[in-house]
Amino acid sequence: MLEKVLIAGGGIAGLAAGLALARTGASVQILERAPELTEVGAGIQLGPNVTRILNAWGLSTAMQKVASYPANLRARRVSTGEVLATLPLADMSTRYGAPYLTIHRADLQNVLLHAARVSGVHVQCDSLVKNVQQDSQQVCVTVSLGETVVGANQVLSTRAQERTTKEYGNAFVIADGVWSTLRQQLLGDGLPRMTGHLAYRALVAQTDLPAHLRSQDVSVWMGPKVHVVQYPVRGQLHGVANQDLQNWNLSKSFTETRADLQSALRGACSHLQALVEACGDWRLWPLYDRPPMQNAAQHAQGRVALVGDAAHPMRPYLAQGAGMAIEDAVELANQWTTFAHQDVRQR
Structure with missing residues (x-):
């Protein structure tokens, strides 16, 4: 065998x-x-197709200690903030037998690492x-x-x-x-292959945000060549903004790329612009696929x-x-x- x-x-x-x-x-x-x-990356979302597996592996309690469980996903228009659709997430466990959650990538990695070692996996x-x-x-x-x-x-x-x-x-x-x-x-x-898309990522403490910007829901802001996602991890707010990368210069400084982000969102509603401005430490993530x-x-x-x-x-x-x-x-x-x-x- x-x-x-x-x-x-x-x-x-x-x-x-x-x-x-x-x-x-x-x-x-x-x-x-x-x-x-070590702790790298930012937040990720896990749907019931995945949390069902983690539950079967006996990890539900460990996940509950570090994950967030948003009640809704709201799709919004970038230019106006108008809510285009709402997807209930709180009842995922009832509908699909497992929850929808958001979590810091490092927290998920630590949960898996501990479980793997307990199961006898040698990590070298x-x-x-x-x-x-x-x-x-x-x-x-x-x-x-x-x-x-x-x-x-x-x-x-x-x-x-x-x-x-x-x-x-x-x-x-x-x-x-x-x-x-x-x-x-x-x-x-x-x-x-380079996809032609660039993501900006940031984490900010909820307590550092004005009250009207705080949220425990997932928000997806959509517009021409712009896609912004925000959701809670570790009691913080995770923001991701994507834009067209065709003319992006990889040698640009952080100040220049931050200016590019602000330029891409120039036509966004004041709520979204305030949220992006509140996130001070943006990290760049060129998107590749196959x-x-x-x-x-x-x-x-x-x-x-x-x-x-x-x-x-x-x-x-x-x-x-x-x-x-x-x-x-x-x-x-x-x-x-x-x-x-x-x-x-x-x-």
Whole structure:
């Protein structure tokens, strides 16, 4: 029977895959290139299709401690603030058997990390997978081990004197994100494509906002070439604004790009402009994706499979990137169980 699975990447996709596989009885080792798993990213939304999985994994209590559960999603017109439609979210559990929630990406990662470790998953940081080889019996990956240096405020890693080792397993999962180098080794299909869209992201404490700007709902503001989403995470407000990127200059300073954002929203209603102005620390996020997969060979070959953004990076407008990574993990575990049982029968 198959025993060990190696995973490249300790983000949401890698941790979810590790947890799902460990729940089948597999031995799982996650190889993460960063010297430690730190808080990165901003907020994400999870629909009932995903929270149903997390509940089945026994994570509902852990999620309730860190997630927000908005009552409504309101679609608004950018220019006037007019409410175009309202989607009730509070009754998702009744309608679909699981809730709709918003959460900081780092909080979801921490919930998955804790659950994975409790399930026996070994997470090894400072380990960059550089090469993968497979045959009919096993997978061998070459791992570059960094030298961790603890600084005053952060943990750093150096590979000035590279040390490599080899790890062996029965299968290998590529979960190293949209810029996956391992995908190139497997498929050789080039880099992800620039979509022509740019996202600005910010987090601001609710208490720092005027009362009329505070909200526990999800608001989606829509207009020509502008799409703004706001929702609560950690008791804060998360704002995302997207605009056309065709003429965006990657060398621009923060001051210049902030001016671009303000220019893009010049025709917006005063409520939205005040909300954007209240968010001081905007981070830029150029959006990349890939054409949809055409066949199963693009998802897995032999003993190697891709999950999450390494497999199918997407734009954020449907709020399903993290959700599809978690759904990938479930299907991967299902296939692993089937494959393992077939292997036993063949023996």
